[in-house]
Amino acid sequence: MIREKTFSAAHLEIDRTALAPLYRQVYERFRAAIEHGVLRPGDRVASARSLASELGVARGTIETAYTQLSGEGYFSPLGQAGTVVSPSLPVRRASRRGPQRTGAAAFLGQALAEPVPPPPLQLGIPALDAFPRKLWARLAARRARAMTAADMFYGDPSGHPALRAAIAAYLRVSRGVPCDPSQVFVTGGYRASLALISRTLLARDDRVWVEDPGYTPTHEVLRGAGQLPVPVPVDQEGMDVARGMRKAAKAKMAIVTPSHQAPLGVSMSLARRLQLLDWASAAKAWIVEDDYDGEYRYAGPPLPALKSLDGHDRVLYAGSFSKVLYPGLALGYVVAPDSLRDAFATAAATWSNGSPQITQAVVADFMREGHFSRHLKKMRLLYARRRAMLAAALRKSFGEDVRIDLQSGGMHLIARFDRRSESDEELARRAQLAGLNCQPLSRRGTKAFRGEGLLMGFTNVGSAVHAQQLATELRAALDRRP
Numbered sequence: 001m002i003r004e005k006t007f008s009a010a011h012l013e014i015d016r017t018a019l020a021p022l023y024r025q026v027y028e029r030f031r032a033a034i035e036h037g038v039l040r041p042g043d044r045v046a047s048a049r050s051l052a053s054e055l056g057v058a059r060g061t062i063e064t065a066y067t068q069l070s071g072e073g074y075f076s077p078l079g080q081a082g083t084v085v086s087p088s089l090p091v092r093r094a095s096r097r098g099p100q101r102t103g104a105a106a107f108l109g110q111a112l113a114e115p116v117p118p119p120p121l122q123l124g125i126p127a128l129d130a131f132p133r134k135l136w137a138r139l140a141a142r143r144a145r146a147m148t149a150a151d152m153f154y155g156d157p158s159g160h161p162a163l164r165a166a167i168a169a170y171l172r173v174s175r176g177v178p179c180d181p182s183q184v185f186v187t188g189g190y191r192a193s194l195a196l197i198s199r200t201l202l203a204r205d206d207r208v209w210v211e212d213p214g215y216t217p218t219h220e221v222l223r224g225a226g227q228l229p230v231p232v233p234v235d236q237e238g239m240d241v242a243r244g245m246r247k248a249a250k251a252k253m254a255i256v257t258p259s260h261q262a263p264l265g266v267s268m269s270l271a272r273r274l275q276l277l278d279w280a281s282a283a284k285a286w287i288v289e290d291d292y293d294g295e296y297r298y299a300g301p302p303l304p305a306l307k308s309l310d311g312h313d314r315v316l317y318a319g320s321f322s323k324v325l326y327p328g329l330a331l332g333y334v335v336a337p338d339s340l341r342d343a344f345a346t347a348a349a350t351w352s353n354g355s356p357q358i359t360q361a362v363v364a365d366f367m368r369e370g371h372f373s374r375h376l377k378k379m380r381l382l383y384a385r386r387r388a389m390l391a392a393a394l395r396k397s398f399g400e401d402v403r404i405d406l407q408s409g410g411m412h413l414i415a416r417f418d419r420r421s422e423s424d425e426e427l428a429r430r431a432q433l434a435g436l437n438c439q440p441l442s443r444r445g446t447k448a449f450r451g452e453g454l455l456m457g458f459t460n461v462g463s464a465v466h467a468q469q470l471a472t473e474l475r476a477a478l479d480r481r482p
């Protein structure tokens with residue numbers, strides 16, 4: 001289903017005999033569609049030109065309606081990327097039947113149907129312009145041509161053998177994680193990995209430490225599976241393990257992002273890593289290490305994974321290809337402790353058919369033939385440059401009004417506007433109305449978490465000029481009164 005077509009000229013029902021001007025009718029119909037949830041935040045709307053031609057009215061009529069809808073915050077113009085229903089509007093329950101985008105999908109900005117290019121400053125996506133598409137096309141074509149009958153049958157639900165081997169070899173060398181390919185389970189991404197872990201190791205009402213602030217989809221997957229997330233505060237050294245022990249010493253699991261805490265960006269100190277491992281070993285609890293972007297570190301080499309210190313085999317390592325290749329691949333993996341290998345193989349076979357064979361094989365080739373490590377090396381340099389360009393542009397536009405948190409790694413920065421009286425939610429709302437997808441830091445934590453700021457992805461900032469243009473637009477948006 002293409003959302004743009006589900007609300008088209010046919011739904012606008014323009015009445016040429018009515019007294020209300022045509023632009024007003026178009027405006028009213030769109031407004032009603034948004035208010036009744038037929039059009040939802042982030043949905044793309046037809047271009048003024050194509051809608052005018054479908055309705056047989058002047059383009060200026062539609063443009064006037066669109067300008068009014070944008071001015072009132074219903075639409076967000078995204079320049080060449082078209083116009084969308086403002087992503088910052090609250091999601092309404094649709095009065096028509098149809099799939100809803102809520103929870104983690106809404107949090108991640110996942111497309112409901114037809115994909116649209118991510119808006120500027122979008123968090124968590126790699127540089128889409130720098131992906132080696134030609135090379136990828138060549139590898140994919142080679143695999144597609146060589147496809148045999150065996151490749152068309154069900155694959156191993158634990159993952160394609162070539163990919164499991166390539167991941168194990170990569171983790172051993174680059175992340176200091178010693179593992180055998182049979183411990184690697186390929187999944188549809190981080191949430192699928194967590195669901196697999198939860199099904200294999202947890203029961204209903206088990207308590208699980210999660211970081212506060214943290215990655216909201218983690219909480220949703222756990223709650224969906226009947227577990228009870230226990231938020232544990234994060235400070236400059238990462239998750240505060242002593243607080244976790246005071247809140248729920250008998251928790252069954254802790255989920256952490258030790259390389260680069262999501263969203264604060266701090267690395268977990270060695271002392272905390274050891275404390276966490278000791279707790280898990282004494283409490284017979286598990287640790288999930290979510291290493292979603294540990295490869296991106298700009299000061300010095302990437303830190304070894306927590307898993308590399310795991311003498312008691314309590315850590316499950318979760319990786320994803322979303323940041324290091326691209327999210328549309330929908331591939332992630334779990335490294336299970338040796339003792340859990342069979343339990344994971346059984347769970348994987350019970351719950352899924354595995355991931356697409358050819359796609360896994362292409363990723364395996366990409367890794368085995370050395371393209372992956374070259375790509376990562378290039379991206380580290382590129383992201384360091386793009387991060388510096390965005391930070392410089394923000395400082396130029398906001399001067400003393402901005403405080404920028406540049407952590408040692410990651411794909412986003414945190415800009416703090418301490419001198420402004422508005423909340424970060426209000427600042428984010430204004431930025432989003434101008435088509436800039438900044439996210440408020442405060443929304444990543446519980447009420448006990450006090451941090452405020454705007455999270456901004458810098459990976460797709462193409463040049464210093466582009467960075468300055470974004471910073472200027474942001475300044476104008478934040479200065480605009482509601």
Ligand SMILES: Cc1ncc(COP(=O)(O)O)c(C=O)c1O
Pocket residue numbers: 124188189190191215257262290292319320321322327331332
């Ligand atoms: C903290 C964290 N974990 C994991 C992921 C990767 O998730 P996925 O594999 O679903 O793309 C992300 C992506 O944004 C993330 O921010």
